[in-house]
Amino acid sequence: xxxxxxxxxxxxxxxxxxxxxxxxxxxxxxxxxxxxxxxxxxxxxxxxxxxxxxxxxxxxxxxxxxxxxxxxxxxxxxxxxxxxxxxxxxxxxxxxxxxxxxxxxxxxxxxxxxxxxxxxxxxxxxxxxxxxxxxxxxxxxxxxxxxxxxxxxxxxxxxxxxxxxxxxxxxxxxxxxxxxxxxxxxxxxxxxxxxxxxxxxxxxxxxxxxxxxxxxxxxxxxxxxxxxxxxxxxxxxxxxxxxxxxxxxxxxxxxxxxxxxxxxxxxxxxxxxxxxxxxxxxxxxxxxxxxxxxxxxxxxxxxxxx
Amino acid sequence: xxxxxxxxxxxxxxxxxxxxxxxxxxxxxxxxxxxxxxxxxxxxxxxxxxxxxxxxxxxxxxxxxxxxxxxxxxxxxxxxxxxxxxxxxxxxxxxxxxxxxxxxxxxxxxxxxxxxxxxxxxxxxxxxxxxxxxxxxxxxxxxxxxxxxxxxxxxxxxxxxxxxxxxxxxxxxxxxxxxxxxxxxxxxxxxxxxxxxxxxxxxxxxxxxxxxxxxxxxxxxxxxxxxxxxxxxxxxxxxxxxxxxxxxxxxxxxxxxxxxxxxxxxxxxxxxxxxxxxxxxxxxxxxxxxxxx
Numbered sequence: 001x002x003x004x005x006x007x008x009x010x011x012x013x014x015x016x017x018x019x020x021x022x023x024x025x026x027x028x029x030x031x032x033x034x035x036x037x038x039x040x041x042x043x044x045x046x047x048x049x050x051x052x053x054x055x056x057x058x059x060x061x062x063x064x065x066x067x068x069x070x071x072x073x074x075x076x077x078x079x080x081x082x083x084x085x086x087x088x089x090x091x092x093x094x095x096x097x098x099x100x101x102x103x104x105x106x107x108x109x110x111x112x113x114x115x116x117x118x119x120x121x122x123x124x125x126x127x128x129x130x131x132x133x134x135x136x137x138x139x140x141x142x143x144x145x146x147x148x149x150x151x152x153x154x155x156x157x158x159x160x161x162x163x164x165x166x167x168x169x170x171x172x173x174x175x176x177x178x179x180x181x182x183x184x185x186x187x188x189x190x191x192x193x194x195x196x197x198x199x200x201x202x203x204x205x206x207x208x209x210x211x212x213x214x215x216x217x218x219x220x221x222x223x224x225x226x227x228x229x230x231x232x233x234x235x236x237x238x239x240x241x242x243x244x245x246x247x248x249x250x251x252x253x254x255x256x257x258x259x260x261x262x263x264x265x266x267x268x269x270x271x272x273x274x275x276x277x278x279x280x281x282x283x284x285x286x287x288x289x290x291x292x293x294x295x296x297x298x299x300x301x302x303x304x305x306x
Numbered sequence: 307x308x309x310x311x312x313x314x315x316x317x318x319x320x321x322x323x324x325x326x327x328x329x330x331x332x333x334x335x336x337x338x339x340x341x342x343x344x345x346x347x348x349x350x351x352x353x354x355x356x357x358x359x360x361x362x363x364x365x366x367x368x369x370x371x372x373x374x375x376x377x378x379x380x381x382x383x384x385x386x387x388x389x390x391x392x393x394x395x396x397x398x399x400x401x402x403x404x405x406x407x408x409x410x411x412x413x414x415x416x417x418x419x420x421x422x423x424x425x426x427x428x429x430x431x432x433x434x435x436x437x438x439x440x441x442x443x444x445x446x447x448x449x450x451x452x453x454x455x456x457x458x459x460x461x462x463x464x465x466x467x468x469x470x471x472x473x474x475x476x477x478x479x480x481x482x483x484x485x486x487x488x489x490x491x492x493x494x495x496x497x498x499x500x501x502x503x504x505x506x507x508x509x510x511x512x513x514x515x516x517x518x519x520x521x522x523x524x525x526x527x528x529x530x531x532x533x534x535x536x537x538x539x540x541x542x543x544x545x546x547x548x549x550x551x552x553x554x555x556x557x558x559x560x561x562x563x564x565x566x567x568x569x570x571x572x573x574x575x576x577x578x579x580x581x582x583x584x585x586x587x588x589x590x591x592x593x594x595x596x597x598x599x
Contacts, residue, residue, distance in 0.1 A: 062424060206564030214431020218564040219323040219442045219555055226322060245431055247443045 029145055031081040034090045035063065036269040037125045037278070038083040038110070038134065044274070045138045045156045049149050050081070056090070056268050062243050063267045068092050073100075080104060081141050083134065086111025087122035106141035113137050123267070127192035128168060131275055135160045160276075167280050171196050174283065178290050184228045184255075186248040187211045187240035190265040193282060194238065202228050212243060222247065229254045236260065236289040241298060242267040261289035264298045273299065315556050323442040324555060327508075327568065329449050331441060331547040333456035334504040335517060339543035340463055341501040342522030343535050344494055347474040349398075351523075353390060355515040356405045358502045360386045360412030362511035365436040366419035375436070376451055379503035379511070386412070387495035394488070416511075439510030439569045441551065452504060459500035466493055471532055508547075509569040517543060520576035527580070528587035542583075546575035 029050040033039025039054030046052060055072055056063045068076075076082060076093060077100035084093045086109040097107065110124050113133055124130045139157045143150035175198035183199045185191065188208040194201055207221035228234050229251065237255040239248070241264045255262050263285045269278055278299070285296035318324055345354045361383035368378025386408065395401040420433050434440065463470065473480035473490040481487050498518075505514030521543035522535070529535035550572030558565035 058425070067421065067424075204564075210564055211431075214434050216434070216440050216554075216565075216567045216569075217442055218558045219321050219327070220317065220558050221564060222323045222442060223317070223321045245435070245443070246445055250445055 029081065029142070030075075030079045031142075032076055032079040032083070034082070034084045034093050035125070035267075037131075037275050038085070040269055040275045041131055041135055041160070042081065042083060042138050044160055045135055045153055046142055047152065047156060049146055049152075050142065053079075054269075055093070058268070063089065066090070066092070068096060072096075076100075077102070080145055081106045081108075081138070083108045083110065083138065085109075085122060085124060087116065087118065087120055087124070089122040106145065108134065108137045108141060110134055121188050121191055123189045123192065125275070126190050126265075126279075128164075128171065128196050132157075132161050132164065163276050164279075167276060167283060170280065170283050170287075174198070174287055178287075181236075181290050182234045183236050183238055184225060184234040184251075184260075185238040185240075186251055187243045189240045189243070189267055190238055190282065193265075193279070194286075197283065197286065199286075202234055211245070211248060214245070217247060225251060226254060229258055229260055232258060232260065234260060236286065237262045238286075239264050239297070240267070241265065259293070261293050261295040262297050263289050264296060266299070270299045314552070315559070318552065318555055321555070322446065323444075324551065326444050326446045326449060327441040327551050328548060330444055330452045330504075331508050331551060331572075332544055333452050334501075334508045335521070335543035335547040336540050337456045337459045337497075337501045338505045338514070338517040339521040339525075339539035340536055341459065341494075341497045342518040342520075342543075343525065343532070343539050344463070344470060344474050345498060346519060346522045346526055347532075348494065350498075351515075351519050352402060353405050354498055354502065354518050356409040356412070357383055357386055357390070357498060358506055358511050358514040358518070359409045359416075361499070361503055361506055362436050363412050363415040363419060364503075365506060365511060366416045366423060366432065369432045369436065370419050370423040374448070374451070376448060376455070376503060376507050379506045380455065380499065382412075383499035383503045383506075384496060387499040388492070391488075391492045391495040394491075435510070436506075437510050437512045438567065439506075439508055439513060441508050441568045442554075444507065448507070452507065455500050455504055459497045459504075462493055462497050462500075466490060470494060509572055513569050513573055516573045516576050517547070520573075520580055521546065524576070524580040524583035527583040542576070542579045546572050546579060549575050 028048070029046070031042045031046060031050040031052045032055060033042050033052065034055050036054035036057040039052050042050065043052045053075060055076070056066055073096045076096045082093065082097065082105065084090050084107065097105070110130065111120070114124065114130065135157045139153040142153045179198050181199045182202050183194055184203045185194070185201055185208060191201060191208075204221040204224055207217055207225055210217040210221070229237065237251065237260055239252055239262050252262060263282070265282060269275065273281065281299050285299070288294040288296060342354070345351060361379045364378035364380070364382025365375045366378070367382070368375045390405070393404065395404055416436070420436070423432050431440070435443065469480065469485040470490050470493065472483065473485050473487045474494070477487050480490070501518060502514050505517040509517055521539040524542050525535045525538035529538050550568050553571040554565055554568035557571070
């Protein structure tokens with residue numbers, strides 16, 4: 001009985017304390033999504049109650065090769081909520097946080113949240129189940145930081161989940177209609193989406209890994225990929241626009257020359273998109289490629305509403 | 307037939323990336339071996355290595371600007387080689403110091419350009435490709451340019467073969483006989499730049515020294531005449547390069563993952579060649595063709 005009345009009281013006290021701190025620093029909570037897609041989800045859940053910043057936002061660079069600057073380190077050290085991908089994708093962020101310990105900081109490591117082994121494909125956001133779990137975890141963390149707004153945060157999670165429903169339905173429809181569509185990829189970024197859509201990825205896994213990690217590819221794998229494109233054994237080439245080199249460009253040229261449609265995919269949120277509209281745009285591009293042979297090499301400027 | 311299949315794995319000769327690697331690799335190996343013999347005789351091995359490191363700045367600049375990487379390596383290597391000859395530092399100790407300082411500057415610049423490259427453009431794996439080579443990703447369209455570079459270097463060496471040889475053995479003797487030693491030095495430096503940039507394209511800037519110095523040093527351990535040393539250096543370099551490509555292709559089937567880097571196999575074969583040459587050599591290294599005391 002005592003505990004029941006004590007917890008809300010403590011929560012209220014804590015909220016007042018935080019409000020006081022926030023008042024002194026002149027703003028609300030500061031939250032960071034290391035990758036811009038996580039920052040987008042934090043924003044949708046936190047609404048006006050957090051200033052959200054994304055670190056990896058440049059759609060022209062390869063996040064695998066990101067190097068943190070001192071200003072990024074300061075921003076991460078002073079944030080009260082950080083969402084990181086894990087799986088070695090942004091391990092520098094963990095090192096920064098370890099160097100600047102802060103017991104009040106809430107950290108969501110998406111790999112750990114989903115309980116994935118270290119060998120999993122690190123591009124977790126293309127997996128349909130990932131972001132709903134992230135949204136819930138973000139709401140839980142924000143509710144501990146700002147208990148007074150807990151109901152608001154949880155309502156936003158329900159809104160977020162509902163807004164993903166059209167994408168989930170489109171995925172199911174694609175899977176029914178175009179089951180086992182053979183596809184080639186340059187890099188494993190969107191493999192989870194392709195699997196959810198029921199596609200069969202014919203590119204050797206070791207080639208995808210070599211390109212992702214910037215390693216010397218095996219000539220056997222290169223020849224196998226070239227044969228897929230030259231002999232029209234795939235319906236589409238899914239091209240990672242952020243992990244490119246002379247080899248991926250040569251695959252792109254080969255696909256164009258052989259009339260195989262290309263779908264551009266991304267490591268971070270493309271400009272003008274929210275997570276939901278981004279995923280829908282990728283699926284729509286895939287559908288255009290498979291059904292009508294139309295390329296969508298880049299997503300361009302997207303609609304700003306989810 | 308079965309024995310051939312055991313040595314040459316199925317699909318090897320029909321493989322596009324292997325074709326390109328064999329052609330460009332052979333060109334780089336031949337030119338590096340021939341230029342390398344003169345470089346070793348002139349006692350400029352360290353300069354050759356430094357040139358390769360400095361040229362990596364050109365390779366990374368080309369990645370940043372989206373140019374042909376061979377042109378980048380070539381431009382900076384030629385500039386650096388010309389500068390090194392122009393400065394004409396005679397004192398060996400001071401020459402080592404200047405070379406070492408320039409090597410540091412070149413690699414520092416490479417670090418900056420690679421950083422800018424990963425920030426501005428999507429050049430995944432550029433660092434590994436530039437420093438350690440990525441033979442199976444060389445586009446086939448590079449073959450004509452690579453062979454032209456190799457040809458120019460060989461013609462330049464052939465045109466001044468005798469006086470270059472003399473000036474490499476003994477600058478004083480060559481001068482007494484009326485050879486233009488400084489011009490020889492400049493031509494050697496430019497041929498060195500061509501060799502190093504070709505080798506940097508194939509085994510990477512850092513490992514290009516292996517292709518330049520290794521076969522030449524091995525050949526000079528037992529060959530008693532310059533002509534034979536050139537022949538042996540070419541044979542060792544060429545065999546190591548093609549053998550390395552073959553082993554890298556083959557390693558796809560017996561390594562976990564997707565095979566080991568071709569640069570590793572080439573360097574190992576060159577090292578084995580160097581060790582075997584020591585066993586075969588009648589005289590210790592460098593004495594066979596050492597300048598007369």
